[in-house]
Amino acid sequence: ARVTEVLFFPCESSCVERLFASGDASKQPCPCGMSHSLKDDSFSRLLFHLLSARVSLDVCVFSFSNTELSRAVLHLHTRGVCVRVIVDRDYMYITGSQIGMLRKAGVPVRHELSRAVHMHHKFAVVDGRLLVCGSLNWTMTAVQSNQENLLVTDDPAVVAPYRGQFQRLWLANDPA
Amino acid sequence: ARVTEVLFFPCESSCVERLFASGDASKQPCPCGMSHSLKDDSFSRLLFHLLSARVSLDVCVFSFSNTELSRAVLHLHTRGVCVRVIVDRDYMYITGSQIGMLRKAGVPVRHELSRAVHMHHKFAVVDGRLLVCGSLNWTMTAVQSNQENLLVTDDPAVVAPYRGQFQRLWLANDPA
Ligand SMILES: [Zn+2]
Ligand SMILES: [Zn+2]
Numbered sequence: 534a535r536v537t538e539v540l541f542f543p544c545e546s547s548c549v550e551r552l553f554a555s556g557d558a559s560k561q562p563c564p565c566g567m568s569h570s571l572k573d574d575s576f577s578r579l580l581f582h583l584l585s586a587r588v589s590l591d592v593c594v595f596s597f598s599n600t601e602l603s604r605a606v607l608h609l610h611t612r613g614v615c616v617r618v619i620v621d622r623d624y625m626y627i628t629g630s631q632i633g634m635l636r637k638a639g640v641p642v643r644h645e646l647s648r649a650v651h652m653h654h655k656f657a658v659v660d661g662r663l664l665v666c667g668s669l670n671w672t673m674t675a676v677q678s679n680q681e682n683l684l685v686t687d688d689p690a691v692v693a694p695y696r697g698q699f700q701r702l703w704l705a706n707d708p709a
Numbered sequence: 710a711r712v713t714e715v716l717f718f719p720c721e722s723s724c725v726e727r728l729f730a731s732g733d734a735s736k737q738p739c740p741c742g743m744s745h746s747l748k749d750d751s752f753s754r755l756l757f758h759l760l761s762a763r764v765s766l767d768v769c770v771f772s773f774s775n776t777e778l779s780r781a782v783l784h785l786h787t788r789g790v791c792v793r794v795i796v797d798r799d800y801m802y803i804t805g806s807q808i809g810m811l812r813k814a815g816v817p818v819r820h821e822l823s824r825a826v827h828m829h830h831k832f833a834v835v836d837g838r839l840l841v842c843g844s845l846n847w848t849m850t851a852v853q854s855n856q857e858n859l860l861v862t863d864d865p866a867v868v869a870p871y872r873g874q875f876q877r878l879w880l881a882n883d884p885a
Contacts, residue, residue: 537864537866537867539867539870539871539874541870541874543825595844645856647856649719649854649855649856650850650854650855651850651854651855651856652855652856653844653845653851653855653856653857654844654856654857654858655844656844656858666843666844666858666860667842667843667844668771668829668830668831668832668842668843668844669829674826674827675829678825678826678827679825679826679827679828679829680821680823680825680827680828680829680830680878681829681830682830682832682842682871682874684842684860684867686867688713688864690713691713691715691860691862694715694717695715695858698715698717698858702856
C-alpha cells in the first residue's frame, strides 16, 4: 500500500486526544472543548503518521519547540519505540525548546557538531519506511501560523536516501 | 520516465557555465578556474532541473538571495519561459535579496499578503510536471554551508497538490 500525502499549513487547532488514546479510552467522549472534526486536518495527519511508529522514529529538525510533537515523541519513547533526534546546535536552546525535556526523559538527542552554519533539515523517518519531509519546523508557529508544506511518502526510492543521510549525520555527530 | 532524485547540501562549489551554455559555446574549454567534475554535485542537479523548464517555472520560497539561482530564473525569463515567484513579505528585502532585480527585469513576483507569520515554503514546479521541494531556501548559505535536503520528483500524486497550492497562493496574494 503506497502512501503519498501532501499536507499544507497553517492548520486550525483541533483535538488530537484520540490519536494518543488507546482501547476504551478512545471511545470516551472528550471533554476538551476543542473542534473534533471528522475530516483530519494537516496536523492530525502528521501526528497520526508519527504515532504509527512501532520500531523506530528518526527525527532531524532545525528547531523543536512544538509541545504536541514532543508529547508524541515521548509517547513513543515510553512505548519502547527507539527514538533518535538530531537538531541544530544554535537552535536547541531557544525559548520553548523541547530538547532539554526530551533528554531528561532519556531520548537520545544529538546536535550538529560540524562547522555547517545550520542543520536546517526538517524530516523524520518512521520505522525506516515512511518519510515526512518539507518546510515545517517542529514549532508552534510553523503549524499554526506559517505557510508550510509536508510530504509523507513510503516510496523506497525517496525514503532510502533520507534514511542513509540520517544515519550519516547521527554517526558524524557522535559527541563521544 | 519517472524522475526521483534526493539532493543533499552543503555542496562544493563547481562550475555551472555549461548548464547555461548552448550550441557551440558549450563545447569551448571553460576559463573559470573552478572544478569541472564529471559527477554532478547537488547544486548542478538543482540548476539542471530548473533550467529544463520550457513553458513555466513557479517558485515559492521564503528567501531568495542566491545569485546563481536568480541568474537561472532570468535566463528562463529571457528565453520566454513564464516565471512566477512568491516570497515572504519580511524576507524579500534582506541583504542580497534578488527580488528587486527580478522585478526590474519583468519577472512577476508576489509576496505573502495574509497575516501568516511567514510564507515559509521552499518549492518550485517546473513545467507543471516536476517538483523540487525540501528544506533549502534559495540563498548562498543554504547551498554552501547548511545541512539541507531537496527532493526532485515528477510523481503526479505529489506534484499536483503543490501545483494547486502555488495557484491558490498566487491568486490569494494578488496585490490588485
Ligand atoms: Zn477533545
Ligand atoms: Zn568553468
